[in-house]
Amino acid sequence: MTEIEQLKHEVELLKKQLDESKRMSRVYLQNVAHQLTAPLGAIKWSIEALKDESIPVHRRGNLLRSVYSQATILVHLIKNFALMSNLEADEQLGQMRNQEDIDPMLLAINLTNDFQPQAAEQGNKKIEVDDFSFKTVLAGRKLKAEKNLIAQALSNLLENAVKYADEDSRIFVRGESGDGFGISVTSIGLPITEVDKKRIFERGERGATAQKRVPAGTGIGLYLASRVMRLHEGTITLDANGKKSQFTLNFPKNRIK
Amino acid sequence: MNQTFRILFVDDEPWLSEALRISMECRGFDCISKTNASAAWQILEKGNVDVVVTDIMMPGGDLFDDVNSEETGFEFIRRIRQRWPRQSIICLSVIADTSKIEALKKKSILYLRKGETPLATAIKLIESKATGKTSFY
Numbered sequence: 538m539t540e541i542e543q544l545k546h547e548v549e550l551l552k553k554q555l556d557e558s559k560r561m562s563r564v565y566l567q568n569v570a571h572q573l574t575a576p577l578g579a580i581k582w583s584i585e586a587l588k589d590e591s592i593p594v595h596r597r598g599n600l601l602r603s604v605y606s607q608a609t610i611l612v613h614l615i616k617n618f619a620l621m622s623n624l625e626a627d628e629q630l631g632q633m634r635n636q637e638d639i640d641p642m643l644l645a646i647n648l649t650n651d652f653q654p655q656a657a658e659q660g661n662k663k664i665e666v667d668d669f670s671f672k673t674v675l676a677g678r679k680l681k682a683e684k685n686l687i688a689q690a691l692s693n694l695l696e697n698a699v700k701y702a703d704e705d706s707r708i709f710v711r712g713e714s715g716d717g718f719g720i721s722v723t724s725i726g727l728p729i730t731e732v733d734k735k736r737i738f739e740r741g742e743r744g745a746t747a748q749k750r751v752p753a754g755t756g757i758g759l760y761l762a763s764r765v766m767r768l769h770e771g772t773i774t775l776d777a778n779g780k781k782s783q784f785t786l787n788f789p790k791n792r793i794k
Numbered sequence: 795m796n797q798t799f800r801i802l803f804v805d806d807e808p809w810l811s812e813a814l815r816i817s818m819e820c821r822g823f824d825c826i827s828k829t830n831a832s833a834a835w836q837i838l839e840k841g842n843v844d845v846v847v848t849d850i851m852m853p854g855g856d857l858f859d860d861v862n863s864e865e866t867g868f869e870f871i872r873r874i875r876q877r878w879p880r881q882s883i884i885c886l887s888v889i890a891d892t893s894k895i896e897a898l899k900k901k902s903i904l905y906l907r908k909g910e911t912p913l914a915t916a917i918k919l920i921e922s923k924a925t926g927k928t929s930f931y
Contacts (some may be wrong), residue, residue, distance in 0.1 A: 574888050575810055578909015582813035585913035589817060596816050603812050658809045
């Protein structure tokens with residue numbers, strides 16, 4: 538192959554890569570638009586229905602709950618997109634400037650309260666925080682971390698658990714001991730295949746079974762959670778067996794004081 | 795309404811169209827919700843459904859296992875048309891693919907955008923499809 542032919546080949550290869558990257562970002566944007574439109578549409582219709590005098594008071598409660606949970610979904614989504622764009626811009630060092638001593642149990646309780654209406658709405662599911670496990674493992678100690686980032690990582694685990702858990706099931710949030718300290722989210726629902734387990738924390742990845750059961754999704758939640766944990770010198774792990782899935786945010790010892 | 799009309803909602807995220815369902819129920823319609831195409835198909839087989847209001851992107855379930863979940867609704871509609879050509883169908887989704895929407899319209903299937911079509915309009919259109927009475931729309 539002459540030098541010119543080789544250059545031509547490389548240019549063609551680059552063009553293919555660029556086309557693929559353009560296609561991926563188009564798909565991603567379409568996905569983002571869909572994810573934002575759906576909850577906004579639900580809020581709009583709920584408000585329109587609330588103005589309808591023929592709707593009795595007890596049904597209005599359902600509509601208000603729906604507005605609340607859709608708004609929670611939107612806030613959570615937008616925070617994920619903001620975090621994604623910050624990470625893309627490689628601003629992680631800037632994000633780690635606001636580290637503080639946080640109480641992981643309180644954080645878990647607050648986030649659980651946020652997702653509880655969504656869990657009830659999506660098939661009478663319930664999230665339970667095992668406060669005893671947090672108290673036992675932490676014994677009054679705090680976690681040194683960037684609160685907003687950890688909240689976002691844990692929210693992503695809770696949102697997934699709510700989305701993929703079986704109807705009428707319980708989702709548990711626990712404090713875990715080990716080399717350091719962990720926060721786990723355990724649910725019973727959609728099984729995660731061996732193939733999906735290997736790629737589940739990659740950007741844009743959604744398990745084949747997950748896509749089939751819930752077609753809409755951004756595929757960035759677990760990727761972001763794993764990036765957040767890396768920034769905290771920690772890890773995110775998955776222990777899945779059949780219908781049971783346990784995701785854990787693991788923090789190193791030196792972050793517990 | 796002396797006669798009760800039955801509407802079958804097919805949506806894997808029923809909470810996104812809950813306001814519409816509640817509004818129809820409060821107007822005396824009997825509403826059934828199913829979260830995948832197969833479960834909805836079983837209801838249709840029993841008969842007595844006046845209008846099917848279906849999403850596009852949703853799980854297929856056993857009977858539609860070979861269909862891409864992003865297109866389930868199109869296949870669901872195609873099979874309904876084949877088996878029950880006179881069944882009234884309304885599509886309720888957020889998909890933006892105009893060529894696909896046009897193809898639906900050609901089959902005289904109404905297309906409503908979830909949350910975008912005003913709720914009052916959606917109610918009137920479903921009402922008129924179910925009762926057979928022409929509304930002012």
